Amino acid sequence: MDLVTKKLPQIRHRLSYMPEAVALIVLLLLFTFFSFAAPYFLTPLSIGNILTFGSITGIVTIGVAMLMISGEFDLSVGSNFAVASYVLALSLIAGWPVWLSILLALVSSTLLGCLNGLIVIKTRIPSFIATLGTMLAYRGIVRAIGGGDFATYKGEPIPVFKIMNGDFTLLNNLFGVQAFRTSMIWFLLLAAIFTFVLMRTRYGNWIFAAGGAPEAALAQGVHVARVKIMNFTLTGMLVGIASVLQFAHRMSVDPLRGEGMELIVVAASVIGGVRLTGGYGTIIGAVLGTFLLQMLDQGLVLMQIPIQVFQATAGLIIILAVISNTYLGKAD
Amino acid sequence: MKKLRVLLSIVVLASILLTACQPAATPAPEKPAEPTKAPEKPAEPTKAPEAPAEPTKAPEAPAGEKPLKFIMVQHALCAWDSFWCTVEQGIKDAAAQMGVDVQVLGPDKFDLEKTASLIDQAVAAKPDGIALTVTDPVLFKEPIMKAIDAGIPVLAYNAGKGPLEDGIPYLTYLGQDEYQGGYQGGVRLIAAGAKRGVCINHQVGHAGLDKRCQGFVDAFKAQNLKAEVLGVKGEDAAQSQTTISDFYAANPDVNAFLTLGPSGANPFYAFLDAEGVKGVVHGTFDVTPEVEAKIKDGTTLFAVDQQPYLQGYGAVMYLMLANKFGIRPALPVTATGPGFVDAKMLGKQPVPADKPLKLAMVQHAMCAYDPYWCVVERGMQDAAKHMGVEVTIYGPDKFDVEKTAALIDQAAATKPDGMGVVITDPVLFKEPVTKAIESGIPVVAYDTGQGPEKDGIPYLTFWGAEDYVQGYYGGLKLAEAGVKKAVCVNHQVGHTGLDARCRGFLDALKEKGIPGEVLGVKGEDAAQVQTTISDYYTAHPDVDAFMTVGPAGSDPFYAFVEAQGIKAGDLKHVTFDISPANIKYIREGITLFVMDAQPYLIGYGTVMSLVLYLRQNISPALGISATGPGFIDKSNVDIVEELAGTYR
Numbered sequence: 019m020d021l022v023t024k025k026l027p028q029i030r031h032r033l034s035y036m037p038e039a040v041a042l043i044v045l046l047l048l049f050t051f052f053s054f055a056a057p058y059f060l061t062p063l064s065i066g067n068i069l070t071f072g073s074i075t076g077i078v079t080i081g082v083a084m085l086m087i088s089g090e091f092d093l094s095v096g097s098n099f100a101v102a103s104y105v106l107a108l109s110l111i112a113g114w115p116v117w118l119s120i121l122l123a124l125v126s127s128t129l130l131g132c133l134n135g136l137i138v139i140k141t142r143i144p145s146f147i148a149t150l151g152t153m154l155a156y157r158g159i160v161r162a163i164g165g166g167d168f169a170t171y172k173g174e175p176i177p178v179f180k181i182m183n184g185d186f187t188l189l190n191n192l193f194g195v196q197a198f199r200t201s202m203i204w205f206l207l208l209a210a211i212f213t214f215v216l217m218r219t220r221y222g223n224w225i226f227a228a229g230g231a232p233e234a235a236l237a238q239g240v241h242v243a244r245v246k247i248m249n250f251t252l253t254g255m256l257v258g259i260a261s262v263l264q265f266a267h268r269m270s271v272d273p274l275r276g277e278g279m280e281l282i283v284v285a286a287s288v289i290g291g292v293r294l295t296g297g298y299g300t301i302i303g304a305v306l307g308t309f310l311l312q313m314l315d316q317g318l319v320l321m322q323i324p325i326q327v328f329q330a331t332a333g334l335i336i337i338l339a340v341i342s343n344t345y346l347g348k349a350d
Numbered sequence: 351m352k353k354l355r356v357l358l359s360i361v362v363l364a365s366i367l368l369t370a371c372q373p374a375a376t377p378a379p380e381k382p383a384e385p386t387k388a389p390e391k392p393a394e395p396t397k398a399p400e401a402p403a404e405p406t407k408a409p410e411a412p413a414g415e416k417p418l419k420f421i422m423v424q425h426a427l428c429a430w431d432s433f434w435c436t437v438e439q440g441i442k443d444a445a446a447q448m449g450v451d452v453q454v455l456g457p458d459k460f461d462l463e464k465t466a467s468l469i470d471q472a473v474a475a476k477p478d479g480i481a482l483t484v485t486d487p488v489l490f491k492e493p494i495m496k497a498i499d500a501g502i503p504v505l506a507y508n509a510g511k512g513p514l515e516d517g518i519p520y521l522t523y524l525g526q527d528e529y530q531g532g533y534q535g536g537v538r539l540i541a542a543g544a545k546r547g548v549c550i551n552h553q554v555g556h557a558g559l560d561k562r563c564q565g566f567v568d569a570f571k572a573q574n575l576k577a578e579v580l581g582v583k584g585e586d587a588a589q590s591q592t593t594i595s596d597f598y599a600a601n602p603d604v605n606a607f608l609t610l611g612p613s614g615a616n617p618f619y620a621f622l623d624a625e626g627v628k629g630v631v632h633g634t635f636d637v638t639p640e641v642e643a644k645i646k647d648g649t650t651l652f653a654v655d656q657q658p659y660l661q662g663y664g665a666v667m668y669l670m671l672a673n674k675f676g677i678r679p680a681l682p683v684t685a686t687g688p689g690f691v692d693a694k695m696l697g698k699q700p701v702p703a704d705k706p707l708k709l710a711m712v713q714h715a716m717c718a719y720d721p722y723w724c725v726v727e728r729g730m731q732d733a734a735k736h737m738g739v740e741v742t743i744y745g746p747d748k749f750d751v752e753k754t755a756a757l758i759d760q761a762a763a764t765k766p767d768g769m770g771v772v773i774t775d776p777v778l779f780k781e782p783v784t785k786a787i788e789s790g791i792p793v794v795a796y797d798t799g800q801g802p803e804k805d806g807i808p809y810l811t812f813w814g815a816e817d818y819v820q821g822y823y824g825g826l827k828l829a830e831a832g833v834k835k836a837v838c839v840n841h842q843v844g845h846t847g848l849d850a851r852c853r854g855f856l857d858a859l860k861e862k863g864i865p866g867e868v869l870g871v872k873g874e875d876a877a878q879v880q881t882t883i884s885d886y887y888t889a890h891p892d893v894d895a896f897m898t899v900g901p902a903g904s905d906p907f908y909a910f911v912e913a914q915g916i917k918a919g920d921l922k923h924v925t926f927d928i929s930p931a932n933i934k935y936i937r938e939g940i941t942l943f944v945m946d947a948q949p950y951l952i953g954y955g956t957v958m959s960l961v962l963y964l965r966q967n968i969s970p971a972l973g974i975s976a977t978g979p980g981f982i983d984k985s986n987v988d989i990v991e992e993l994a995g996t997y998r
Contacts, residue, residue: 057764064763071756168751170777196785197759264752270778272751319760322742324718329747 034346037291038303040339044289045310052313056320064316066189066197072312073205075282076305077260080212081131081253082280083287083304087216088249089229089296090145092134095257095283096276097156102127102261103271104160107169116176123265124258130156131254135247153280161273170270179266201263208256213301225249230297285332286311289339310335418450420669421472422662423482425465425509427456433658437508440662447736448670453477462486469493479503479669484510487518494518501985503672505679507665508658512682514826521672522679524664526656526687530972532562534688535608535633535654536569536577542631542651544570544606547577550594552584552613559610562635566608577606582614590617595625609634615641615650622649637691645693656687657968667958675997676986677951680815680978681823685971701767701964707739709960710766713797714754714774716745722949725997726797729953730770737961742766751775758782768792768960773799776806783807792963794970796956797949801973810963811970813955815947815978817850821897823979824851824924824945825858828895831942833859833922836866836895839883841873841902851899851926866895871903879906884914898925904932904941911940928982928994936987945979950997952977 033039052059078095085092102123109119134152138145186198216222227235228242236242265271290307292299311332318328428435438454445452455472457464462485470493472480480497484490484506497504503521510516510523539547547570549563563579570577580597582590594617598604607630609615615634634641635654644650664686671677701707717724727743734741744761746753751774758771759782769786773779773795784807787793795812802809836859838852856866869886871879883906898904904925918939925932926945935941955975962968982990990998
């Protein structure tokens with residue numbers, strides 16, 4: 019009884035200051051489960067797959083998590099992702115210099131992100147609705163510039179793509195597999211940078227303030243509108259980076275690319291302890307949430323379970339995570 | 351405390367709800383809950399295929415309870431010619447796995463007259479199918495025609511030239527594609543560094559051997575390299591050796607040799623030993639103990655094998671598929687060879703038949719939301735059940751090419767014994783598929799792809815249909831029916847696949863001296879399509895054959911037929927893709943036949959190729975294993991209509 023009456027509230031209180039606690043616990047539980055239940059889970063190939071595929075969605079998740087902490091949503095990330103890939107692919111196919119093509123892709127996705135922010139702030143339409151609109155609109159751009167067809171780069175190999183998202187030779191040779199790619203370096207680097215921004219800079223404080231208590235923040239002199247527009251823009255930029263990195267690997271993009279990504283990244287953020295109402299959450303949590311979902315994806319394949327079960331299981335985990343986070347959040 | 355209890359109960363409730371709802375999470379129209387598992391899959395998937403499976407029940411046979419009965423008639427037997435033991439093993443294995451009764455008939459010594467009379471006896475037994483060697487098409491034509499006229503499906507194996515060349519309308523001939531044997535052999539020698547090649551023909555004038563050399567020379571020509579044919583006297587080994595030796599002395603820059611059998615290979619080896627020649631590459635036909643030794647010591651790169659096991663196995667398989675599902679072999683010649691026996695293949699230990707095999711399939715859509723794939727998946731699961739292996743099918747939960755590519759990597763991490771993949775986008779899929787192949791997993795492509803050469807990915811073969819080939823054989827079949835002038839109605843000009851169908855169709859007709867052209871129509875506007883067809887017919891009343899390339903063309907065509915009061919005999923119509931409408935018009939005699947890619951065969955063949963590769967060291971002969979055109983006409987329209995959506 020002592021444990022329940024005294025220790026548990028204590029633990030709960032302590033955990034309430036760690037938004038990523040739930041994600042970490044679930045991740046470890048799931049990892050342990052798959053280690054026993056899924057054949058070949060503990061192999062470099064499977065771990066490499068999880069890290070590699072998680073990196074692309076992970077970069078988008080960083081942006082979306084930050085945006086959610088500042089109290090806004092972006093459902094257009096998947097469409098924006100496809101726009102950036104098409105801009106890159108079509109520029110390369112047109113024979114433009116590689117640096118220019120990459121720059122164009124990043125600029126277009128950043129501008130579209132900024133546009134989201136302007137629409138939300140200037141019209142005061144809830145971001146859920148506004149970006150639902152731009153999600154459809156940006157998908158329309160994809161179909162318009164891509165002509166509804168695949169865009170595929172078949173030219174000479176591009177050296178810079180090897181650095182951006184090539185084989186991670188060091189790890190691959192170490193483990194004797196072909197699974198690790200350099201995108202994971204960029205992902206972890208970006209996660210570290212934005213963790214620093216969020217936790218250690220004034221701008222980071224503004225983000226929490228803008229999401230947690232916008233009126234109070236405004237009263238304290240925080241430019242809530244500017245912070246939010248900036249976050250939409252940063253999200254757009256991160257989407258662009260993820261899209262360029264994926265294209266550096268795949269060399270091909272189709273009109274449906276990125277569809278459904280908006281929900282996966284929100285799910286990863288929520289599992290990672292980011293609160294839907296804003297003002298609370300961490301990048302580390304979102305990163306853990308991303309890897310958790312990717313691990314689920316690979317683990318179920320290894321258990322030879324049809325992919326449709328992924329949705330059901332992911333849904334259950336989201337609900338459990340939110341319930342647990344809400345429970346912990348009420349501790350104070 | 352109270353809160354904790356509430357939380358716990360919510361968690362429990364959520365899990366119960368989830369468990370209860372699970373089947374709803376994977377909706378499968380017309381199929382049991384789990385779409386990727388065979389419904390009647392036996393508890394033990396590792397059943398040894400050679401165990402004499404009870405032949406009394408063909409599990410999913412819609413035909414009835416009685417097992418199918420096939421008779422094989424061949425000009426030689428295992429009892430007195432050991433070559434045939436491999437063929438008969440293939441027949442026996444297939445019969446046991448597929449639950450059919452098979453009887454092998456043959457003379458007790460080489461006797462074509464006796465063999466012909468055995469065909470007559472086989473017909474009299476009224477079997478469900480006959481497979482035979484067309485050793486002498488003139489002598490065998492009359493008895494074979496009796497079988498075909500009696501409505502018995504007939505196909506040829508090991509000996510024959512295909513229904514077109516033999517002039518006998520049997521389903522297909524299962525045997526070696528001689529031209530491809532020479533061609534692919536040439537490609538392999540060039541890859542090994544050949545600069546100038548020679549094909550040593552030990553029997554010039556023999557049609558099969560000449561084709562091998564032709565293929566070899568063409569392969570060199572395609573790379574702008576020189577190659578020629580050297581005729582030697584096969585019956586005189588010493589003289590052959592001298593001829594080769596003289597040729598080499600006169601042409602010392604020749605560094606690639608192809609021999610067409612032991613009669614060429616043995617003098618060639620003697621020549622190598624006598625002259626001490628080094629730095630040349632050599633390939634040959636037919637595996638003998640001597641050739642095996644030379645492959646192992648590196649003298650010879652490969653021996654081409656016609657893969658007799660597959661001839662027997664495939665004959666039973668195609669007869670079974672024809673009987674149960676009205677599935678037809680796509681091409682006049684179904685190649686069982688060339689199979690290349692090289693050092694890698696000799697070192698490859700076949701997996702024992704009783705060892706369980708695990709295959710992984712990755713495709714861009716699933717039966718759960720696209721009914722087309724139910725037929726493909728059924729073919730896979732049926733083949734898996736027959737062959738006693740386990741198949742898991744992976745696909746995204748909606749069409750998502752990138753996710754499909756990731757699934758290839760994820761499925762490879764399950765360390766399957768073999769993999770099947772769709773090549774939706776060769777550029778995007780090249781990396782994951784190549785990685786899987788390099789890690790030692792045999793890979794077969796299915797449904798979507800263009801073959802390993804065009805896709806640029808070294809998988810074993812592609813099971814599916816090519817649009818041009820479908821149009822071409824459709825054209826040949828239409829020409830046989832006797833037409834004067836034809837038109838191909840294309841409802842989406844500019845669509846690569848549909849354009850290729852029309853092109854193939856018109857090319858075939860042109861070969862037969864029949865004029866034809868393409869009529870472009872607006873597929874999205876049925877009424878206008880009908881008007882365009884009608885106007886065209888008014889302006890060209892001499893046109894008596896119409897090909898439509900899909901329902902968007904055939905439906906308005908039928909409206910035109912009704913409006914003009916056209917009757918069977920006025921026009922001949924052929925089209926693609928089964929629909930209730932064209933089934934009706936096949937019966938009425940307006941539509942001669944419908945072609946499709948036979949998705950069940952795509953699934954079945956993919957599993958079969960992988961399992962035979964693993965267990966029997968059999969490689970698919972060609973880069974494309976054609977499943978279409980599968981013709982649906984009056985003879986099989988009933989069974990196709992009955993099975994539409996499940997097996998067709």
